[in-house]
Amino acid sequence: MTDSERAPSLDPVLVRIRGLTTVLNGKTIFDALDLDIPRGKVTAIMGPSGTGKTTLLKHITGQMRGDAGEVRVDGRNVPMLSREKLFELRERIGYLFQNSALLTDFDVFENVAFPLRQHTELPEELIRNIVLTKLQAVGLRGAAGLMPNELSGGMARRVALARAIVFDPMLILYDEPFVGLDPIALNQVLKLIRTLNETLGLTSVLVAHELEAIKQVADHIYLIANGKVVAHGDPKTIAQDGSPWTRQFFGGEADGPVPFQYPAGDYAESLGFSGGKA
């Protein structure tokens, strides 16, 4: 990647999605979806389960390609990139997986050092300093020698976060970062996301369901349902949007445009009752 490509762009939108349409196994996941991720902000993607939030992250990173539309990251149209160019772009993107995805053969230190060893020829001393700095940032410098199976879920997620930021990426994507965290760990992760965003000048995208946590950390929220953005705005205004989607989602109501029940036949009939005779 040339220096001019690495230089910060003036475009205030880092990720621009236009007309994204994706059909998986006959089901429309995205229906001409339009979405902008502003540079330097924390953006949350929310929506009912199965609406394609993680799939959207996969489109941003080029792990999946849509059937139509454009996904531009820092000006590059991701689906059109060659594998080499895609890997160059991914070196500038951090991704936090739902299950941390730490390499089980390596200890915490080597997990965080892994991207550095693969992509740089840095001297061992420098690698050590960078890794310890990142581990210190997530509060786990003392756990550098532990193996992944010795970590709790919250610790594993923080190690994965340290690994995701080891290259000081321009964009970091968090897939369900709060799942299974106790209140202390959740609070720490929230603070980390905010601090990293501000100190490193990152752009962060969060996929999560925890509304209260999102309200604390996000600058902007997108609510996705039925393959489209149904509401968006800052955390204060979106809850007062008044649309049936936001009312149901933020109010946690069973009745509304999002059905609680998966489509099925008649309940009484499936239980063997028919014509009112039980």
Next chain:
Amino acid sequence: MSAQPMRNNIVLRSLAQIGACGLFLLQILAAIPRSMRHSRETVRQLWFVGAMSLTIIMVCGLFVGMVLALQLYYVLSIFGGTAASGTVVALAIYRELGPVVTALLFAGRAGTSVTAEIGLMRATDQIAAMEMMAVDPIAYVAAPRFLAGLIAMPLLCCVFCALGIFGGHLVGVTWLGIDNGTFWSNMTATVELGKDVINGVLWKSLVFGAVVSLIAVFQGYTTPPTSEGVAYATTRTVVASSIAILALDFVLTAFLM
């Protein structure tokens, strides 16, 4: 569904699997130059699939040689030809039993663990994480394991053959009283380096090493990321490897004889 379409379906699925496996081999071969920068990983895998398989290979080699010598002694004694025991033990081990049994053991010991390891890496998103860190998993995960299997198999086969002949000597000479000089001299006079050792031990074990490693890596890499998927993939590695080893053994023997 009638029997005919179901049979066609199985045939088509098997052909599709073989085709996909062939394409996967091409991907691995293309990734080998890039995997050279992960030579530490290749050495680590060589230790894992090679050195860690030594015990089972040595023990089995010893017992195969011992039982072979015992059987041959009783058969050859009918014709008064027990002096040829050493020769027949060596020929049987170099030409057939060495490469074939080593490959079958290798598939059971190393192939299954490679499949399970890669399958679990996929199920726990470790492969996806590598992709996201711009590390090519074919070059980092698949190619080193394939290369390690390719290098380890001929070495393990040599160890198996050595222990097999030692086992034959133990039973034939030490236990049943065949003359030590006759045992060795008949063997060295009959066994040819090119025809028996190079063709049998080297070429066959190289081919078997490539096939078993390819099947193991392919099954792990393409398995559905579930516990059931990993279990099926491990079983498929053993079944497919065993069939491939025995079928290829016939083909190679026909060509190399």
